């Protein structure tokens with residue numbers, strides 16, 4: 001399979017390409033992706049810029065039809081797309097199919113949003129004048145996406161961008177070209193005018209600056225690591241370009257003495273280790289009060305012993321591989337650092353399976369304190385640490401003692417503690433007796449502090465980023 005860039009309505013060859021390797025079995029090469037250059041990106045931006053005015057004038061019905069077509073096809077093909085996703089990213093097959101379905105649902109939601117327009121007609125404070133407040137498209141939007149949700153994250157940026165009348169240039173992560181290509185293929189048959197959607201493969205450091213620096217690109221929506229996000233925000237700031245960033249997390253899961261132990265273990269294991277811990281919302285810090293600490297650690301350890309790590313496509317697998325060798329090395333390094341800093345490590349070693357892949361036993365690091373590196377820096381793998389605390393007040397303080405603020409959870413049967421936690425957790429999303437990862441698609445997604453910047457994604461709140469508000473005054 002050749003994954004080509006899609007520019008101005010046509011598939012676009014490049015001389016250079018890079019293999020798409022299955023992390024469960026490195027002998028399985030799914031295809032080769034184009035490695036685009038700055039000139040390819042410039043061409044895609046020109047195409048988007050040329051098509052933007054026409055799409056901005058499209059009717060809600062045209063937009064609905066396009067988005068509904070895309071959503072319907074993704075949903076109809078969720079098993080096949082989910083398998084592709086699992087093969088290239090390493091999520092288990094149920095996780096891959098679930099993510100593909102999510103992408104379809106997102107397109108369906110935003111198909112509906114094209115018809116549910118909002119606006120205000122008001123009386124002026126001055127006599128005889130009418131005021132109306134409407135939303136217009138932003139223009140050309142550049143979308144930069146990470147590898148860990150290779151179909152859902154592109155979907156949750158592309159769908160609102162198109163629904164609100166914008167032209168798009170998508171720059172997906174290098175490790176997952178297959179899902180981006182499959183999405184572009186579906187979009188190419190949706191009836192969308194040529195040039196409104198463009199896909200450019202290539203290295204972030206090469207094609208990214210062209211996208212961010214172009215004066216024809218009106219807004220940038222980025223999801224990825226903190227370092228890249230900060231650099232993009234600085235560049236957009238200099239150009240006064242609208243920007244939205246979703247970045248890392250060091251998400252706490254607080255387990256209180258009054259928690260239901262089974263729920264607490266389920267929620268923590270799911271949040272910390274499913275999808276191989278490669279979720280920005282993963283529960284990487286388990287903050288546990290002393291009355292339940294030992295029982296909780298023993299139960300989590302027992303659960304981890306019963307989880308199968310292996311090939312993402314096999315039925316018996318609970319946890320797939322890490323995405324690549326570099327990420328695996330980073331995960332193993334953090335386990336070493338945690339041990340050197342005084343943590344007690346359970347699991348966390350590289351595993352051999354009957355295929356060559358990037359397999360790692362889930363790691364639980366106990367006896368840690370919140371100032372250790374393992375509790376300050378995002379690992380982005382199947383690694384969680386436990387911090388023992390005295391009571392609820394200390395648990396909340398430790399949960400909030402981080403530069404991040406994406407998702408924060410508590411397991412408790414106390415209404416008082418749950419209510420207080422919801423009000424006082426410094427995070428964009430709060431979970432009570434639920435994993436920190438796992439969200440709905442019709443409500444806002446995003447964080448506080450170092451995790452996010454700019455307006456929220458998803459749900460009706462997506463309009464904030466993908467439109468510009470216009471206030472018009474009329475004296476009839």
Ligand code: NAD
Pocket residue numbers: 144145146147148149171172173174202203204205206207208209223224225226228229231232246247248249279280378380406451
């Ligand atoms: P990354 O920052 O390395 O890459 C993200 C994207 O940015 C890729 O497409 C990459 O090619 C591109 N990029 C790299 N350098 C660039 C540059 N100079 N200019 C423009 N684009 C550039 O992140 P990743 O490793 O792909 O993803 C993992 C990270 O993403 C983790 O930190 C995770 O927490 C974060 N993430 C956050 C969310 C969220 O919603 N908060 C969701 C998923 C992942």
